[in-house]
Amino acid sequence: MIGNRSNEFVRKAGPICVSLLVFYLFLFWAETGWDAYKVRILNLSAIYIGITLGLNLCNGFTGQFSLGIAGFMAVGAYTTALLTMSPATKSAVFFIDPLIWPLNSIQWGFLPALLMAALVSGFVGLLIGAPAIRFRDDYLGITTLGFAEIIRVIFTNTRTITNGALGLKGIPPHTNLYWSWSFALICVFVMIRLTNSSYGRALRAIRDDEIAAEAMGVNLFYHKCLSFVISAMMAGVGGGLLGSLITTIDPNMFRFPLTFTVLMMAVLGGLGSITGSVIAATLVTVAMEVLRVLEEPRVILGIFLPGIPGMRMVVFSVALMLVILFYPKGFMGDRELGLKSIRAFAARFRRTFLHKQV
Amino acid sequence: MSNSKNDFALVCESIGMQFGGLAAVSNFNLQVHQGALYGLIGPNGAGKTTVFNIVSGVLRPTAGSVRLFGVDTTGLGPDEIARRGIARTFQNIRLFRNLTVLENVLVGHHVRRKATLGEALLSLPRYRKEESDMMCNATGLLQDVGLDHVANYRASALPYGQQRRLEIARALATKPKVLLLDEPAAGMNPAETERLMQLILDVRDRFNLTIFLIEHEMKVVMNICERMTVLDHGQIIAEGTPSEIQSNEKVIKAYLGGGAIARH
Structure with a gap:
């Protein structure tokens, strides 16, 4: 019996451990061998994967249309930055209004700072979510968008804590591929476990029919708060990693377009699909960089074309529209890409094009 | 009396x-x-x-x-x-349309859960036991209402009469x-x-x-x-x-x- 069990454990966990090992070896190779630009894109991809998954949990799996992600990212980014910066840097950065005690005299490690960022943004998520999730659809979107803006405005004005509009500079660059991809993998793990559990089914039930879910004994308030808070925590940690990656943050970073970018990734990938979010977050992050070419001035066929800032976003708008036209539910819809679906697709492909019975 | x-x-x-x-x-x-x-x-x-x-x-x-x-x-x-x-069904059917037939019934079981969210995330023994009990129970209920052959279909794909039966099975799942x-x-x-x-x-x-x-x-x-x-x-x-x-x-x-x- 016990032998069977451990065999089963090896059979299930073995491939996962091996692929994890291979993946971290790849990260080691990238971290040491690749140029800084590529490493940065890889870092950004991982961070956006985590944040997109968080947004997808709330907007996709639970069907609560929230637009507050940028606010939670700001909370996480500031928490992490203030906890990891050295007292000396802090006193140099806060040259107009000094930072309040005890923040001015502490310096934490990166991991506890990120965990704290998760807690603080989760708590802010609860504060905002508890009243806001009584609304539905567009109303919830508008409310959470408003709350996110409130967070930004507060951060602009609490100069003794956030240094106001000047922002924070000289944040220790702790973020590397191991941190960011571990974060992404943990988010994927949490999402897989959560959405396949009884709790995940309850969340999807809420998305499909709130009234029926409640009649089946699903406590709407608890479950909606749950998805809202977990979503905020993922955004918070993602924000913390992002701040530490680019080493400087200011309130203007966390305006609505940031939420929009993450929302675009989730919608492109498919609301309700984990693999969809992973694929779309990576694609969009890479495309954001690749398409920078469009914004550079250049000479084509002897004609000088000045660079147009913002051209990238035009391309993204068109791409988004095309995807919505041809894949109304995003690349993956609410399905997952896995061995099973690949096999099913291969079988279908063979049947259709090779006229073979499988 | x-x-x-x-x-x-x-x-x-x-x-x-x-x-x-x-x-x-x-x-x-x-x-x-x-x-x-x-x-x-x-x-x-x-x-x-x-x-x-x-x-x-x-x-x-x-x-x-x-x-x-x-x-x-x-x-x-x-x-x-x-x-x-008290469990109920609805006059105008209210199934969880994008969930499978089996999942619909499993949602009914959710209210009787004992495992916490943490146990579910870490897949601890009590959660795993509960989940397999739920699965067993749900399959049984689907057999009772004669829907076990469509357990993995989306609920919205069922014909009307079967949707009604599924609603009853889902209600029964709440015990x-x-x-x-x-x-x-x-x-x-x-x-x-x-x-x-x-x-x-x-x-x-x-x-x-x-x-x-x-x-x-x-x-x-x-x-x-x-x-x-x-x-x-x-x-x-x-x-x-x-x-x-x-x-x-x-x-x-x-x-x-x-x-x-x-x-x-």
């Missing part, structure tokens, strides 16, 4: 529901014995679904009280009432003591209705339930209900066994209009 309040599974005491100036239901009294199959009938707009919504916690009555096995449940939310043992069925035979053909009646009777005996149902299909009500209440314009106009109801003049008048009586 028979007067003891705890003999009744469900008691409504002078319930009133006022929507602004409209009294949807007034002075509604009901006593359903444990294990009974009780019907609620009446013409369209009589307030039947309003009574269901009050009993299942969707609406809070403006007057009166509801008691489940002697415990006052007036004003509790639908999820709390489901936890206390109710009282089952409310809101027009379970609506839109069914005679053969489906026949099977449904058999299912309702089976389910009551198997799960030791008290069933309270709304129905338009007279055949269903008269055949399977032991007692019933007739509602018209929010008022109770009759209460009794099927044969008593069938010969009640007020009921005939409400259903066929005053002229029908006059012609006889």
Whole structure:
């Protein structure tokens, strides 16, 4: 019996451990061998994967249309930055209004700072979510968008804590591929476990029919708060990693377009699909960089074309529209890409094009 | 002994529901014995679904009280009432359309969970045990209602009659003591209705339930209900066994209009 069990454990966990090992070896190779630009894109991809998954949990799996992600990212980014910066840097950065005690005299490690960022943004998520999730659809979107803006405005004005509009500079660059991809993998793990559990089914039930879910004994308030808070925590940690990656943050970073970018990734990938979010977050992050070419001035066929800032976003708008036209539910819809679906697709492909019975 | 309040599974005491100036239901009294199959009938707009919504916690009555096995449940939310043992189906089917048939039933089990979120995330033994029990139970329920062959279909892909049966299976998954069925035979053909009646009777005996149902299909009500209440314009106009109801003049008048009586 016990032998069977451990065999089963090896059979299930073995491939996962091996692929994890291979993946971290790849990260080691990238971290040491690749140029800084590529490493940065890889870092950004991982961070956006985590944040997109968080947004997808709330907007996709639970069907609560929230637009507050940028606010939670700001909370996480500031928490992490203030906890990891050295007292000396802090006193140099806060040259107009000094930072309040005890923040001015502490310096934490990166991991506890990120965990704290998760807690603080989760708590802010609860504060905002508890009243806001009584609304539905567009109303919830508008409310959470408003709350996110409130967070930004507060951060602009609490100069003794956030240094106001000047922002924070000289944040220790702790973020590397191991941190960011571990974060992404943990988010994927949490999402897989959560959405396949009884709790995940309850969340999807809420998305499909709130009234029926409640009649089946699903406590709407608890479950909606749950998805809202977990979503905020993922955004918070993602924000913390992002701040530490680019080493400087200011309130203007966390305006609505940031939420929009993450929302675009989730919608492109498919609301309700984990693999969809992973694929779309990576694609969009890479495309954001690749398409920078469009914004550079250049000479084509002897004609000088000045660079147009913002051209990238035009391309993204068109791409988004095309995807919505041809894949109304995003690349993956609410399905997952896995061995099973690949096999099913291969079988279908063979049947259709090779006229073979499988 | 028979007067003891705890003999009744469900008691409504002078319930009133006022929507602004409209009294949807007034002075509604009901006593359903444990294990009974009780019907609620009446013409369209009589307030039947309003009574269901009050009993299942969707609406809070403006007057009166509801008691489940002697415990006052007036004003509790639908999820709390489901936890206390009332499950329901809906007049216009409300399945979780994008979930599979099996998942729909599994959601019904969620209310009886013991494992916490943390246990679920870490896949600890209690959670795994519970999940496999749920799966076992859900598969059993699908077999009971004859849907085990479509367990992995999306709920929205089922034909109408099967969706109705799935709603019943999902309600049973919450392990109710009282089952409310809101027009379970609506839109069914005679053969489906026949099977449904058999299912309702089976389910009551198997799960030791008290069933309270709304129905338009007279055949269903008269055949399977032991007692019933007739509602018209929010008022109770009759209460009794099927044969008593069938010969009640007020009921005939409400259903066929005053002229029908006059012609006889």
